[in-house]
Amino acid sequence: TQLLEQSPQFLSIQEGENLTVYCNSSSVFSSLQWYRQEPGEGPVLLVTVVTGGEVKKLKRLTFQFGDARKDSSLHITAAQPGDTGLYLCAGASGNEKLTFGTGTRLTIIP
Amino acid sequence: GAGVSQTPSNKVTEKGKYVELRCDPISGHTALYWYRQSLGQGPEFLIYFQGTGAADDSGLPNDRFFAVRPEGSVSTLKIQRTERGDSAVYLCASSPYRTSYEQFFGPGTRLTVL
Numbered sequence: 277t278q279l280l281e282q283s284p285q286f287l288s289i290q291e292g293e294n295l296t297v298y299c300n301s302s303s304v305f306s307s308l309q310w311y312r313q314e315p316g317e318g319p320v321l322l323v324t325v326v327t328g329g330e331v332k333k334l335k336r337l338t339f340q341f342g343d344a345r346k347d348s349s350l351h352i353t354a355a356q357p358g359d360t361g362l363y364l365c366a367g368a369s370g371n372e373k374l375t376f377g378t379g380t381r382l383t384i385i386p
Numbered sequence: 387g388a389g390v391s392q393t394p395s396n397k398v399t400e401k402g403k404y405v406e407l408r409c410d411p412i413s414g415h416t417a418l419y420w421y422r423q424s425l426g427q428g429p430e431f432l433i434y435f436q437g438t439g440a441a442d443d444s445g446l447p448n449d450r451f452f453a454v455r456p457e458g459s460v461s462t463l464k465i466q467r468t469e470r471g472d473s474a475v476y477l478c479a480s481s482p483y484r485t486s487y488e489q490f491f492g493p494g495t496r497l498t499v500l
Contacts, residue, residue, distance in 0.1 A: 318491030376428030
């Protein structure tokens with residue numbers, strides 16, 4: 277069974293601070309996605325990374341796929357209250373289903 | 387355009403009852419997925435359709451769970467003899483490509499089994 281572990285599980289920081297969320301696995305993935313989920317809603321795709329070592333930027337968010345395609349990180353610069361939510365990583369490994377991580381619940385305090 | 391829709395948004399039922407959860411994917415999306423999300427956890431894969439056929443149902447927990455997609459669009463997840471452990475949010479997602487990993491999720495159906 278493929279497992280994706282995210283850390284930290286919970287994170288509460290002040291507005292304006294920087295943070296990094298980690299997604300780790302012992303399995304290799306063809307691609308990895310990051311989603312954000314608000315209460316009462318489904319996950320919304322933020323980014324897909326495919327190549328080992330790939331870095332993608334989405335405004336204040338920077339996503340990196342590990343060289344071995346087993347891990348990923350999400351870095352947020354100057355966090356804002358609107359960044360609050362549940363962040364999920366999800367890996368795909370040649371078949372169509374996604375294996376989701378355990379999630380990081382992020383709270384940005386104004 | 388319209389996103390993935392799921393009905394009902396909430397369903398409360400009693401232990402032992404039968405329930406049906408409906409998913410309307412984005413128009414034209416050939417792939418459809420069902421996931422289950424328990425409180426405080428990430429979604430867990432249940433079943434995947436490509437067109438009308440179930441391409442992978444390895445995530446269905448037991449034979450009380452069944453899903454159909456008869457015309458390759460709308461899908462129904464059916465749960466027989468519900469148990470309290472079935473309580474969760476059931477998420478549906480669709481994708482436009484055969485091997486795309488980019489899935490678009492609906493808001494989910496919150497199922498509560500009393």
